[in-house]
Every structure is written in structure tokens, then in C-alpha cells.
Amino acid sequence: MTGELFPRPRTVVTPGAVHVPAWLSEERQRELVEACRGWARGPVPIRHTVLPGGGVMSVQTVCVGWHWQPYRYTRTAGDVNGAPVAAFPDWLVRLGRAAVTEAYGDAAAGAAYTPDTALINFYDSGARMGMHQDKDEKSSAPVVSLSIGDDCVFRFGNTEHRGRPYTDVALFSGDLFVFGGPARLAYHGVPRIRPGTADPATGLSGGRLNITLRETGLG
Numbered sequence: 522m523t524g525e526l527f528p529r530p531r532t533v534v535t536p537g538a539v540h541v542p543a544w545l546s547e548e549r550q551r552e553l554v555e556a557c558r559g560w561a562r563g564p565v566p567i568r569h570t571v572l573p574g575g576g577v578m579s580v581q582t583v584c585v586g587w588h589w590q591p592y593r594y595t596r597t598a599g600d601v602n603g604a605p606v607a608a609f610p611d612w613l614v615r616l617g618r619a620a621v622t623e624a625y626g627d628a629a630a631g632a633a634y635t636p637d638t639a640l641i642n643f644y645d646s647g648a649r650m651g652m653h654q655d656k657d658e659k660s661s662a663p664v665v666s667l668s669i670g671d672d673c674v675f676r677f678g679n680t681e682h683r684g685r686p687y688t689d690v691a692l693f694s695g696d697l698f699v700f701g702g703p704a705r706l707a708y709h710g711v712p713r714i715r716p717g718t719a720d721p722a723t724g725l726s727g728g729r730l731n732i733t734l735r736e737t738g739l740g
Contacts, residue, residue, distance in 0.1 A: 563607075570590065648714065
């Protein structure tokens with residue numbers, strides 16, 4: 522969120538998990554929104570992922586670099602249209618490295634970070650994300666999470682189970698959240714978003730985009 526009356530501080534939520542408010546400029550947010558719109562059109566279009574038990578996720582997802590389907594990564598989208606997933610661009614690698622450097626204050630850690638996939642989730646006013654772990658990757662490198670659009674409540678928990686203890690963090694448009702190290706396998710989710718809080722200047726007049734960068738470790 523830009524132009525805040527009371528700027529929010531950078532926060533270490535738990536060791537390895539860092540919240541950096543207002544990290545993305547308004548211009549960079551607009552650029553990311555346009556990129557996401559392009560990826561949403563294909564070659565593998567944005568969709569509601571169908572879970573193995575038949576449930577359908579309320580968020581809409583599109584992937585870059587590798588295609589995620591529960592609970593594995595593939596190069597082609599066999600559960601959608603069979604097309605190869607969009608390539609992961611170099612500029613997104615650079616953004617991920619800058620994010621890790623910013624969150625951890627460690628240029629070497631940032632330089633070593635080489636994300637090769639992005640999962641992009643779009644939340645409309647009724648979408649939610651249950652508590653889960655990001656554990657389909659073979660790499661233990663951090664997850665970089667970027668928020669654009671409507672504010673949300675981001676619930677960041679422990680590594681053992683979905684219940685307490687957890688911390689609810691308010692994520693606004695432009696915020697960065699990185700979790701790695703001892704927090705890499707923490708359960709996390711989004712119990713709700715706050716409709717109507719998006720700034721149209723970012724290019725997204727409603728809903729929330731969440732872009733997560735990851736290293737799959739798949740080579």
C-alpha cells in the first residue's frame with residue numbers, strides 16, 4: 522500500500538519468515554499485473570484446480586516455469602489442456618533474488634536463490650486458501666510471496682500441524698513475505714480477503730493476486 526499515514530515495520534514473524542511491507546512499487550505492481558494477465562491467457566490458461574478427491578479450489582491458478590497439479594510438478598498441463606507451461610523469465614529470477622536479499626539482509630543468500638517456477642493465485646471476494654505446507658518441491662530454498670490488490674489475512678502457522686500456534690498477518694498490496702530455513706515447511710493459508718481495498722492504480726481494481734516464487738529442485 523502506498524502513501525500510508527503510519528508506515529508498517531518490517532517484521533520477523535518467526536525465524537526464517539519475514540514480512541516486508543510496501544516492497545513493490547506501484548509501477549512494479551502494474552508490470553506484474555500485466556504479466557499475470559498474459560500468463561492467464563495461456564498457453565495453459567488460469568483455472569480452478571481440481572483436487573484428487575474431487576474438490577475444487579476457490580482460487581484460480583496459473584503457473585510459470587513448471588505446472589503444479591496436486592501434488593507434483595510437470596512441464597505440461599495434463600490436467601488442463603496438455604500444453605507446455607509458459608517459460609520462467611530471467612527478470613522473475615532477478616526479482617526473486619532481490620526479494621530474498623531484502624528479507625534476509627543477505628546478498629549471498631539472494632545471489633544463490635534461483636527460482637524456476639511461479640504459482641500465481643487469483644482470489645475473488647469469496648476465495649480462500651486452507652492451511653497447507655508447500656512441500657512438493659525437492660529444494661529447501663525459500664518461498665517468495667508477493668501480494669497485489671485487495672488486502673488479506675495471511676495465517677502463518679507452525680511446522681507440525683494446521684492448528685495453533687499461528688500468527689495472522691495483514692498483507693497489503695505491494696507486500697513481500699519470504700519464508701525459508703526453519704519456517705520453510707510451516708503451514709499457512711488465507712482465511713479471508715478484504716474486498717474493495719485494492720487500489721486501481723496498480724492495474725487491479727478488485728480481487729487479490731498472490732505470486733509465489735519457488736525453487737523446485739527438479740533441474
